[in-house]
Amino acid sequence: MASEVTMESVEGPHAPLVYTPSTGLVTDPREKKTWAQFREAVRATKKQQVNMVNKVPHTFTYRTIETPLGPRTRLYFLGVPPGQRRENTLLYVDVPCGVTAIDLSKPLEWKNLLETFSATPLLGQYTKEEQLLRERKRLGHFGITSYNVDTTSGRFVFPACNSLYTFVDSVGSDGQFQTNPVFPTEVISSALGVRLDPQLCPHNPHLLAFINNSDVWVTNILTGEERRLTFAHKGCKNIAEDPKSAGVPSFVVQEEFDRYTGYWWQPCKTTDDGTYRVLYEEVDESEVDILHIVSPDEHSVDDYRYPRAGTANAKCILKMLEFSVNENRVCNVKELHMKEALSHMFPWLEYIVRAGWTADSKYVWAQILSRNQDRLALVLISPDNFTMDAYDIEMQEFDQQSSNSGVYMIYQDTSDIWINVSDILHFFPQISSNEISFIWSSEKSGFRHLYHVTSNLELVGYRVDDKTHDNAEGRDPVSSLDADFMFSGISSKPSIKQELALTHGDWAVTDKIWVDDKKNLLYFTGTKDTPLESHLYVLDLECPGSAITRLTQLGFSHNVCLDQHCTSYTSVFSSIAEGPRCHILKIEVRDANHIASPVSSLLDLPEDSNGYKPGELFSCPSKSGDTFYGMVYKPHNYIPGEKYPTVLYVYGGPHTQLVTNSYKGLRFLRLHMFASLGYAVVVLDCRGSSNRGVTFESHLKDKMGTVEIADQVEGLHWIASQVGYIDIGRVAIHGWSYGGYLALMGLSQRPDIFKLAIAGAPVTSWALYDTGYTERYMGTPQTNSEPYKAGSVLEYVDKFPNEENRLLIVHGLIDENVHFLHTSSFVNALVKACKPYTLQVYPNERHGIRNPEASEHYETMVLSFLQQHL
Structure with missing residues (x-):
């Protein structure tokens, strides 16, 4: 660890006294503060942040019922009731009807659906599965964080306290909504371990499916009778011996494609025999590398399946469950396979990124993506294609027409950049049995826009002699991107009858x-x-x-x-x-x-902003001809003509936008805290950031780590010339994850600009990061080695400064996303080059610092480091 250097406090005859909401005191930001004072500032800021975040309602559901007085609507949501501190619960308001005079300054009273109920596990002890799911979803809330509701019956199900709970928001005998809070009932189960991803059957709210130990289960809430439906997972302690799961997406699909469920109820019944159907994904990770992470608290080693760039991904197939309910008992369970796996019909398939049912339940659909993520297809599958007899891929002779019956490619997107996966998809009711219409979104124009598509339903065909080769990069098709697989005159290219652009222009459709x-x-x-x-x-x-x-x-x-x-x-x-x-x-x-x-x-x-002073938005021109957007926070002790130490807060990677006209006093209250303590703060979205079109984002293709800092420095110089209070000789670059990566790149590439770098959980070598993210932007190390080398922090070690106290690295030791191996490899290289650094490790933290004590220490340490060395 580098030794600390004492820095004399800067004083001036006209240094103003300012109110700092972080401390609640009138202080001079120029006075040197102790560790204890910084700690109090952090505590007060955290308290303010928690109070503000929890006041914002979220996760809304409308429910309308017919009453003797006409339709009435109740709006459900999650939030923290007034007077409570932190734990989310289920709340509601009854939406007024027929109101003419509206006073928006007087909000409706939030009412509790539940009686007093603590939803957070005792001592906050989430299971490992829950911890990992919270990491994938970036959950910071406590209490009830999700719920599933059947709006017809009013039945709710939600996870809490390592279990599942249910209740009914019933309608009274008078036909009106009830107003008395209820106490939820625990859904009792014989299944060992935590139950995840609970989903009510859309057409029978008494049936509840869930995931337990990587398999799909169903229970009858009324009777308590439950049934394990899949047997993919054996329950072995050694994950090397137990590679399969059912209904659970792989790590990469969750982390990089934002899909957190792996099973889907059929929305409505299509048969008269009472058959229920559940589409699900079976994942086989037997070829995926196993990562070993030491857990210091438990004195053990945790094992994870993690596909690094260029290595094998999980293999997945779609299957179907059929069962019936007789006298409230689940029976006649059938596990159905596709007549032929999608991966054989589409040899280029690497990821099933989205799946589900059409609203009328006539078809299953799936979005499939190639490994290099430049080809995506929307495939429609008839439920009749699922059968008890699985297709044998080793079989030489087969009935292609039979195996492909009911499988249609109805759209295909290709790109010479990459394809960003979207949730936007809506199927219209089918009018003709030979075609189907839907709303689709694509970035083929350069921006994401909406298209009304009508496709003919033509069976998928393929060329029999197409082969795939297995190598270190996984399953890559031999055929090129524009391959037109043909068999018996049937083309696997979609037959588009009509495609109408509904939106257009240099702007993006989102969400x-x-x-x-x-x-x-x-x-x-x-x-x-x-x-x-x-x-x-x-x-x-x-x-x-x-x-x-x-x-x-x-x-x-x-x-x-x-x-x-x-x-x-x-x-x-x-x-x-x-x-x-x-x-x-x-x-x-x-x-x-x-x-x-x-x-x-x-x-x-x-009524009271508690002293919060927002940043200011700005736009600046660039040498590239693009416009960059940014935010700048003026130091609270600002005196005209003086210059102040500055923090450049950076992310800089794709798929993220930091600069928006939205309130930053929640997620980015830390930036306000910096300003309250006498720092100027700058945030820039440069080329590579999202919601500016895929061309703007594609500046990073094959160039990650080599181009971002130039844009950031250009924007920093521009805003410094405009505001006049940025001390360009005292700038710290600070970020987390990709931002931590750029903090390191900033100090190594431009040590003349950045006096300090504070890098949190940084990627240091893209060869160590996962397939889904890295290969989208960089290809594989085997086929594109030069960008990997140029984008590796390890290649810049000799360029890091020789002065002490210019580099602070922060990392959680059990980070299962950006592994600590990134930091340890970098530190090892620094040691070999005899470069000074400061390292702060948090033994029990993952990619995000969730533990309140660790978070408090981290924030305090950053403030102390800035004061002493900037």
Whole structure:
């Protein structure tokens, strides 16, 4: 560890006294502070952050019932009731109807669905499976973090206290919603271990499926009778002997493609014999490398399947479960296989990134992606293609027409950059048995836009002599991207009858869509007005090319949720200067114009901002001709004409946007804390960041680590020339994960600009990171070795400064995402080169520092390091 250096405090005759919400005291930010004072500042900031975050409602569900007085709507959501500190619970408001005079400054009263109920495990002891799922989902909330509800019956199921709980929000004999809170009932089970991913059957809310020990189970909530449906996992202690799972996505699919479920109930019954169907994914990780991570607290070693770039991925196949219920007992369970695996029909398939059912239950669908992520297909599968007899891939003679019956490729996307996977997909009711229509999104124009597609249902064919070769990169097709597999005159290319672009322009559609099938209206979120704000828009499907109407207010970023009839929506909205509010709005059509009218408020602006001073948004030109967006925080002790030490907070990687016109006092309150202690703070989204189009993002293709710092430095110099208070000779670069990687690259590539680097959980060699992320942007190490070498921090060790106290590295020892091996390899290289560094290890932390004590120590240490050495 490098020795500490004492730095004299900077004083001036006119140094102002400022109120610092972090400490709650009137202090001079220029006065040198002790470790204890920094700790108190961090504690106060954390308290403020927790209070602010927990005030924001989220995870909304609308439920409308018919009553003697007409339809009534209840809005469910998660949040922390007033007067409580931290634990989320289930809440509701009854949406007013027929109200004319609205006072949005008086929010509706949040009401508890549940009686007093603690949902956090005793002493916060989540199981390993729960910890890992929280890491994949980036969950920071405690208490109830998710729920599943059947809006017809009002039955809820939610995970809590390492178990599952259920209750019914019932309708009274008078036909009205009940208002008394209920106490949930635990769903008793004989299954050992935690039950994850609970899902109610869409057409029988008494049936509940869940995952236990990597297999699919179902239970009857009324009788308690349960049944294990799959037997993929053996339950061995040694994961090398137990590579299969059912209903659970692989690590890469969860971490890099944001799919957290691996099974899907059939939405509605299609037979009269009472058959239930569940589509699920069986994953085989037998070829995936096993990583061993020491767990210091438990004095043990945890094993994980982790596919590093260029190594074998998990193999997955789709299967179907069929069963019936007789006298409330699950019986006649059948495990069905596809007549032929998708990976044989599509030899280039590497990932099943999305799957599910069409709303009418006539088809299963899947989005399949190639290994290098430049080819994606939407495949439709008839349930009749699933059979008790699995296709034998070793079989030389087979009936191709029979094995392919009911499998259709209905869309294909290709790219010479990469394909970003999206959740946007909506199937329309099928009118003809020979075709199907759907809404699809694609970035083929350079920006993500919506398309109304009608495809002919033609059977998938392929060329019999197509082979795949197994190598260190996994399963790669011999055929090229534009291969046209043919067999018996049947093409595997989609037969597109019609494709209409519904949106266009240099802006992006984001998140999800909602379709009003009755009125032929399509609602979506996007950045049509500005890339810094997300808004809700509507367009008329009957008039493609007609005007797109914005339904949300400019000057804010909106996170919206529509009801199932597309007549109302909630919007949680904020700006960089104003904290989050939440309104319920009604969608109306007046004189052929769509208008959103406020109905009520769930959350209004707090009367006291507690001294919070927001940053300022800016845009700057660049040498490339692109516009960069940024945020700058003025130090609270600012005196005109003086310059201040500066923190450049960086992420810089793809698939992320930091700079938006939304409130930063929640996730980025740390930046405000820096400013309150006398630092200027700068944040920049340069080339490579998201929501600016795939071309803007593709600046990083095959160049990660080699181009980002130049953009960051260019933006830093520009804003310094504009504001006049940035001391360009005292700049620290600070980031986490990809931001930690760039902090290291910044210090090694531009030590003349960055006096300090604080790197959290940094990637140091892309060859050590996972397949799904790394290969999307860099290819494989075997086929693209030069970008891997150029983008490795280990190649820049000799360029790190020889001065002490310029480099601080922070890492959790049990990080299963960016493994500590990244840091240990880097430290080993620093030692060999005799370079100074400071290392802070958190033995019980993963990729995110979740433990409150560790988080407090980390934040305090960063402030202390900045004060002493910047």
